[in-house]
Amino acid sequence: MGEALEDSKQTYRLQGLSCTNCAAKFEKNIREIQTVNDVQLNFGASKLTVIGEATVEQIEEAGAFDGIKVLPEHQRIEEIKIPFWKKAENKNTMTSLVFLIFGYVSMYSLGDNHLTTILIFALSILIGGFDLFKVGLKNLTKLQFDMKTLMTIAIIGAAIIGEWSEGAVVVFLFALSEALESYSMDKARRSIRSLMEIAPKRAFVRRGDQEMELDVEDILVEDILIIKPGQKLAMDGEVVQGQSSINQAAITGESIPVLKTVGDEVFAGTLNEEGSLEVKVTKRVEDTTISKIIHLVEEAQAERAPSQAFVDKFAKYYTPAIIAIALLIAIVPPLFMGGAWSEWIYRGLAVLVVGCPCALVISTPVAIVTAIGNAAKKGVLIKGGIHLEEAGRLKVIAFDKTGTLTKGTPEVTEIKVFNNMDESEVLGISMAIERFSQHPLASAIIRKAEEKGISLNDYSAEDFQSITGKGARATVKDTMYYIGNPKLFNEMVSLPSSVQEEVKTLQNQGKTVMLLGTKQDIIGLIAVADQVRDSSSKVIRKLLDIGIQKTIMLTGDNQATGQAIGKQVGLSEVKAELLPQDKLETIKSLKEQYGKVAMVGDGVNDAPALSAATVGIAMGGAGTDTAIETADIALMADDLNKLPYTIQLSRRTLGIIMQNITFALGLKLLALILIVPGWLTLWMAIFADMGATLIVVINSLRLIRVKE
Known part of the structure; x- marks a missing residue:
């Protein structure tokens, strides 16, 4: 019997909890109920968790001295707003x-x-x-x-x-x-209450051949939501039909609506602005991004x-x-x-x-509650008062490169031709070969060709063969072409000095160079680079202006690329060619030297460094469970501009x-x-x-x- 009691856990929302002293007394009274094993009272969120057995009547009796009303956590409450003077x-x-x-x-x-x-x-x-x-x-x-x-x-x-x-x-x-x-x-x-009211409580759903309006608690994974223009989404899901601009400000803090098409992820609580959408539900109501945010903020x-x-x-x-x-x-x-x-x-x-x-006891919690709530509305998820305070004391901020300072998607930046072909022909042949490749750089070439209106029907490749670590080859229009890094061509032909100079210049700018040619000739080159975010240099400048002593980039990329991007965004220091354990050691070393250090990353490959830092900050928390779970702070909109705001909010709170x-x-x-x-x-x-x-x-x- 004792074990059954221990496992029983009920969460309630409270109305009428007036002060911290009352909260402490209320908690003490509940502990005195014989069948209760433990109590956790969250004053800021007006939330109570009882471990053991207690009826609502028993709990309300424990709070009768302060007129506390107790309601089950998921019970829908129509709050009656009584004007201040009419109470x-x-x-x-x-x-x-x-x-x-x-x-x-x-x-x-x-x-x-x-x-x-x-x-x-x-x-x-x-x-x-x-x-x-x-x-x-x-x-x-x-x-x-x-x-x-x-x-x-x-x-x-x-x-x-x-x-x-x-x-x-x-x-x-x-x-x-x-x-x-x-x-x-x-x-x-x-x-918190405004966060809880963001997502609708009911939605129109197609289940099989039937359309019906259901409470969100009754909606199942795989159900199809029917979203009309001007409606809010009730559940997280994936667009299966239609396209529309979605205002995601409630979740990510982004003010500009985002275009969503078939296959894109959408979140509960966001607003459909233009077109009609059909969305396949991917998460139950308790697992949606907004539910996680509310839970973590509380x-x-x-x-x-x-x-x-x-x-x-x-x-x-x-x-x-x-x-x-x-x-x-x-x-x-x-x-x-x-x-x-x-x-x-x-x-x-x-x-x-x-x-x-009274004033002394309430001096800290009310500031913490207000600051964390404000941050959540701006798309910054801070997972505790300790992280909020530590962010205000930071001396050094370390950044991952890919997906943090850069967009994380490589783009073609230059196409050079060394014979009588034109640029579109070089790009067409390269696209025909690279369409068989899984390499991220291949997708950059294909995207560029599509932008230029080059069709796969114009260039088709046969006898494709990958050359591990160097490139690939295939027959296009009866000629065997090779595409790959300079090392591949050095083994086949002697690279002219003009080509070598061009390659070196582009590599020093932080670009990856691929050559296209045959066994006899170099036809052209394509330079690809991961584009720096538009906001990166502005954010780094702002961080230095508000007193951050050092900004450093930790990347697994080569030294030339790292230095080029570091110079472009104005970083104090760059450490390149690092493995995950090297990043971890660097964070430990910076902590010994400066004290308070933050690590900003995507929350996946940077997990060890994020957890070792004084404050781990993850980019793009919306839709990324790992980022929300790993980091102390998550920037939900994948927007670096939120970083200086978070530090300034923390300092104001302190x-x-x-x-x-x-x-x-x-x-x-x-x-x-x-x-x-x-x-x-x-x-x-x-x-x-x-x-x-x-x-x-x-x-x-x-x-x-x-x-x-």
């Missing part, structure tokens, strides 16, 4: 404010100790603080000292010593800041960043210390220094209020976290200093605490506005 708790806050104002009017006209004044302030306290007292008093009976317990003690204490007006102001400010904090956190979480927001781990550890010792200080301030001066009990109890209560660690921690601690320190001369009032204390929390949240929300 019941916010109406109570405004009613409390009305009585607070009447209380001050009564105080100035009738006096602060008049029964009418006290009753009005008491009504303000009860209406605004009813939910607070309900939880605070319950916690007090269990000796659980969280924020609401400390507030309850402070307000009851204020009433006992006759500070009714102060108590009413504290209740109103606390209720107002709770409402604003809840609103701000909800805004931060909206980045996991990333749950993972504790180094700064958050420090803050959590600090807060653990900080809260008991504050309670001890408040107790000493309230008791020691009256007992041993002849101080007035009412005055020093008041000061002790002020310490309790100002000492709440800066905002530091501002938040400094502000939260600094304001509390200032407030504690004001207690010594007796200048700190209870309402100033609550303003210092709740104001700090609110400012920390609002400061973190600035990360939503970080642009590329």
